[in-house]
Amino acid sequence: MPELPEVEVVRAGLAPAVTGARIAAVDVLDERALTRHDAASGDFERLTTGAVIRAVVRRGKFLWLPIGEVAGRIPGDGRNDSRPRAIVGHLGMSGQMLLRTPDHPGDDRHARIRLHLEHPAHGELRVDFVDQRTFGSLAVDRMVATADGEVAGFSADVTGEWARSVPTQVSHIARDPLDPAFDDDLLFERMSRRASGVKRMLLDQGVVSGIGNIYADESLWAVGLHGEQPASSLSRPRRVELLRAVRDVLGKALVEGGTSFDAQYVNVNGQSGYFAHSLNAYGRAGEPCPRCGTPIVREAFMNRSSHRCPRCQRLRRRRAATAR
DNA sequence: CGACTAGCCTGAAGGC
DNA sequence: TGCCTTCAGGCTAGTC
Incomplete structure (x- = not known):
């Protein structure tokens, strides 16, 4: 966790x-x-x-x-x-x-x-x-x-x-999005060359570090993106939006974790649920999307699960790919 | 090089 | 009650 x-x-x-x-x-x-x-x-x-x-x-x-x-x-x-x-x-x-x-x-x-x-x-x-x-x-x-x-x-x-x-x-681990030396443009550039889904990319610690399954799902929910959306298909404004959401989600969790922290007992087991009460998508299968009320769905992904709102986070195929 | 998967590991929870 | 399966998921090593 x-x-x-x-x-x-x-x-x-x-x-x-x-x-x-x-x-x-x-x-x-x-x-x-x-x-x-x-x-x-x-x-x-x-x-x-x-x-x-x-x-x-x-x-x-x-x-x-x-x-x-x-x-x-x-x-x-x-x-x-x-x-x-x-x-x-x-x-x-x-x-x-x-x-x-x-x-x-x-x-x-x-x-x-x-x-x-x-x-x-x-x-x-x-x-x-x-x-x-x-x-x-x-x-x-x-x-x-x-x-x-x-x-x-x-x-x-x-x-x-x-x-x-x-x-x-x-040394092979990328900087994390809260690192002052994080290179935004380098990330956007690497996204251009990524045909795979944007969630897979968010989880690749060699591209951007610190994000796991929970905060990947939360960030994607925040900007209304489907995890299987090819990273290269995102416009630059969408990439900027996504990175901003990632920082926002991580930053908020950090503040909440920091406030509940007991200096004598450093607990990272997730048991005290640092951020659990503010999750919008992760672990909420069947519950209404906080934005539109549609039930959140859970789907298999890389031997684990993805959670998303089927209405807010739709896969947008390129016109050419779906042309009939 | 990018894309992708198996395997590592333990305990909780659910089905039968 | 108890056995079995599934699930949780970060990372590395390996294949294609």
């Missing part, structure tokens, strides 16, 4: 608590949480233990924590590679980053990885990576300079030496 707004809530909650903290110890409780960690680069525990967390950064649905040296020691493999590293995290479907006190009972059935931290101001604390369905993961990764030279993602501090670097695992 976590899409851009939920991941940003996690980032914003985590950042003040862990920035500047030293990783005193690491418990890997389930190796499956390290599926994206390249074992050849070194042992996850060894690469992280002793490191200091410099920031918490997000691009789309990816989070990363740049880590640096502490007390004269550079955590690493000793191969004298000075490129900075980061702990990269993806929450997958059910991942959570739970901020806890060190004495919190360790009875979490789905706790996969624990980071025991020492913060100069806040003392000892713990970050538990909890993930029921194990689609999420943590990894240590090298950082590379961003292709456009701009700040890599969203964080409070954009002046650190890591600010214009992105983990290699995230």
